[in-house]
Structure formats: structure tokens, C-alpha cells
Amino acid sequence: MILSPDDTPRILVLGSGAIGCFYGHALSKARAHVTLVVRTDYPVIKVHGVNMLSESLGDQLFVPHDVIPSCHSYQGSYPDYLVVALKVVKGVDRVEMMRPAVGPNTVIVLIENGVEIENEIHDAYPNNQIISALAFIQVSRIAPGVVRHYAYSELTIGNYPGDVSNECKELARLLEIGGVPVVLNENITQGRWQKVLWNASFNPVSVLGGVIDTLRLLNAPGGEQLIRHIMNEVMLIAKATGNEIPADLPDHYIELTYKAPAYKNSMAIDWERKQDIEVEAIIDNTIAAAHRENIPVPYLETIKALIHMLQTQRELGLI
């Protein structure tokens, strides 16, 4: 499925949160046929498209080729790329949601957080190529049909479990045309472990610490030390799974975080807004790998149990 310059690639974006809209818009700017699957904001986006607000990129209107309420409504031949930009949370059955749109040649692109999130997709669609992507970006859906973009660096992509295919390069080309810098990574699985090093430590600790920002978190008594303990556990798990992380990455991440202005991370913001938080992909999958590899993870286990208590309380409407 190498597209000749004349072909118009068919792209279906599943998930119309900030991430789905942002990358869908970029692909649309590259003249791909982008269909957007929209659940909650369907009436607004169907009629008005998505307002993309950005200081650095300028405000733009994203009008998809088509807007549909679910993959069941997808018309015509199967998409060349199915871009999945759903939060990986309990109760969202990604495998079934995408099923009507997965053709024999559809490349499945997962722009999602966490580790080992590709497994269930690969198990369900073993003959489909999977591209795994890590978004280093700050975007937020601030109202129905309105996405604000704050800052981004690159989108890192590669095939799952490794390698970079021609389809992957073609996707990168389209994204670059659309204005997104792309980094191709031959070992995207290791890339996921590197990203989760930050996410599995800072994200849940921030929520548990009272939606505390990065600098107050690091400066609280024992704060930096706790982050380092959790990172150390993630390092050991990554290594055991064959995805060794450079030994100096914890220092590097912590240094960068000290240097950056204080901010609340995405999980903290989701929690504050009473939205789902990605506990399964970021924490539970990490701990599951630790158990599989017989690595003791007391820090992560404490975090996990406490987060699940908060979720219990939230579900009951008590907090």
C-alpha cells in the first residue's frame, strides 16, 4: 500500500479529543481524506467542524471530509490508515469500536499513552500492520468543537513491535506536510517505556498529592525521592522486558522538569475536570509487566492502590 502521489489516502480518525483533532487536522492539511469519528460532540462538529486555536500555529478551522458518530457509519472502501486517538481507559472497548472500519489492508495507528497498549489490538487484528505513536504535545479540548493547542515538539512513530515500514514513512510524510515534525523510531516499544518513565511517576503522584503542580511536587519533602523510586522501578521493568532505558534518563527528566515552568500534567488536569484518567495503560500495564517479570514494585503498587481508592470515591460521587 504505497500511495502514488495521485492517490488520496483515506484516513479514519477514531477519537475526537484534542489529540485526534490535532493530528486529523494535520493529515487533512496534507490533502488526505480525513473522516472523523465523533462521539460526544457529534452535533457541533458535524455542522461547524473543529476550531483549532493556537498562538504559535494561528487559529484554524478543521473541516473533516466527513464526520460520523461511529465506525459503523463508515462508507466506501476501508481506510488506508485508522488513527486511534482514544484514551485507554476501562469501559472503552477499542477492539470492538474499530472493528467495522478495519479492512484487510488497513494500517492501525495508535496515538495513545502507556505501555503494552498494542497487544490487544494485535491479538484481535493479527494480520494488520500496527503503527504505534507517542505524542509529545500539549493540546486540550476546551469546549465542544474547540481545541486549544499550547505547545508541541514531535510525534514519534514506528511499527509495533519494532521497525519502520514504508507505510509508516508515508504517514510521516503526510504529517510533515501537515506541519507536524515526526521522529521515526525503529524501536517504538522502548520509546513507550521511556515515555512511561515520566508518566507513571509524575502523573499519578500529582493526582494523589492533590493535583499538585510539577515544581511543588518535586519540592515537597520526599517528593523528588518518590519520583526517583518509581522511575527506578520502571527502569528495572523496562530492562526485564528487553526495553532497557538509558541510565541517565531519570536525571534528565527530573532536570528538565525543574527547569520548565510549573505545570499540571494531563492526568492531573483530567482528574480535576472529573474526566477518566489513564490508569490502566500507564500504571496497571506497567505493574502487570513487573509481575510477569517477577520484579518487586512497592512504590508503584502503593500508587496503584491509592489511585483505585480515589476512583472508587469518585465513582460514588464522594469526591
Next chain:
Amino acid sequence: MILSPDDTPRILVLGSGAIGCFYGHALSKARAHVTLVVRTDYPVIKVHGVNMLSESLGDQLFVPHDVIPSCHSYQGSYPDYLVVALKVVKGVDRVEMMRPAVGPNTVIVLIENGVEIENEIHDAYPNNQIISALAFIQVSRIAPGVVRHYAYSELTIGNYPGDVSNECKELARLLEIGGVPVVLNENITQGRWQKVLWNASFNPVSVLGGVIDTLRLLNAPGGEQLIRHIMNEVMLIAKATGNEIPADLPDHYIELTYKAPAYKNSMAIDWERKQDIEVEAIIDNTIAAAHRENIPVPYLETIKALIHMLQTQRELGLI
């Protein structure tokens, strides 16, 4: 200082929260001269005394022999017993608060939570006898000058660091006259470690879990396991400090907690009411002992760092 039946013991109670009022009242019923040091509710209690509300004991009015705003106002000869019922929290300098009232023969009675809370008192007043007491009781100050009593079993007392003196027995006799069942404990330090086994696990976990009640806490995914991990750390620390806890106490505590109706513990309630929580006595002192004894305590350290983050956020008025 054995009191003959004709002597009227002079008792100064420092701290007029629920605990101080409850035991001060009991000693007052035993015809001791009870002076109450009252900080926040001074105007109300000075004029009206304390209303003690209780289903099981009946509603009673506690009018102390005298009510004073600080130990500096204490008149006449030094008290026979100085009962300290202050929360052990940062910013409360117990040593200096009690200094004006500590005579050469004053017995200092500490009715407070936590471990190793006697050390600094002993260091400051090395020649004074110290009685250490553990209150197994549910009482709460529900308004200025109003204390509600819900339930209690015994007050456990003994000399610090061990033994039971005649003065200790005399205090027990007075409390029993006042209606309080007393258990004398020759090894009160071990008793403190046994009590902190519950407090260091359930209390902070409940706060971090969103002021979660005992049963939801235990039933949350990983909840009971987290409590057991923390208890296991406390068992090892207690043993290393020479205060070995019976091996079946964790099972026993957890079983009792499952059987009791769901409730929020005192630290959770204090947190909910935006009052100080006893982190230092219950968690920090426990961890300090672990470090002294070279015992790794990852679960307790995680809890401690997170609680301190919550306190940072609370101090800033953010939560």
C-alpha cells in the same frame, strides 16, 4: 507522691480538645482539682464549662476547678499530674507550652497518638516521671465547649519507657472512679507500636484514598494488600526497636475492621474538617525509627511523601 485519701490531687490538663475534656472530666468526677488549659475555646469554656454529650454515659456538664488560657496562668503549687492531650503536630511546641507548670514532682501524662512521642519530653524534663497513655475512644469536639462521646473501651497507661509506678496506679484509680476503664501496661512502648500498626496504615491511606471509609478502603483493588504491606513494615520496625508485635495482630486488626461498621478514622475526619493531622507522631516518627534501624520502608515512604504533598496544597489553600 502517694496521695492519702484526704489529699485532693491537683491536675492540670493541657489541651481542651475532645480527649482532654473527656479525661479531665473523668478526673474531676473523682474529685480531683482539675484545671483546664484552653486555647481556642477559652471564652466559652471559662463561662459555661464543657457540655459532654453521650448516649451511653448521659449528657453531663464538666465545670473544671479552673480554666486558664495557658500554663503561664497556672496558680499555686505545681500540679501533681500534668495531663497533656495535645495533638502532636508541627508548630505545637509541647515542651515549651508545659514548662511553666512542670514542678520537680509533677508527673507528666501524655495521652497522645504515635510512637516515640515521649522522647523530647523526657529529654527536656529528665527528672520527671512520664506516664504514657493510649486512648481507645471515639470522642469529638463538635462545637466550642461541646464534646460528643460516641464509644470507648479502655485507656491503656504505663510509665515511659516501661514499668507501672505507684503514681501510675493512683492515676488509674482516679480514672476508674471517674468511670474510665483502665488497663495498666508494663510495656507501654510496645503498646504504642501495637496501636500505630493500625494508625500508620489505615489513617494516612484513608486520607490519600479520598477520605475513604474503612470498608471501601479494604475492598478497593489492592486496598487490603496495601494495608498489609504497611503493617508488615511497622512489624519489622517495632521488632528492631525491641518492641516486637505479636505476629497475628495484623490479621486480627484487619478482621476486626472488616467486622465493624464502615467508618472514617480520626485522621480522615480531621483532614475533612481542615484540621491538623498527626503526621509527625504517626508516620514521620515511625519512618525515623526505620531509618535508624536500617529497615527499608518503601510503602511508608510513599505514603509520607504523598501526605506531605497534600499538606503543601492545603497550606496554599489549593485543596
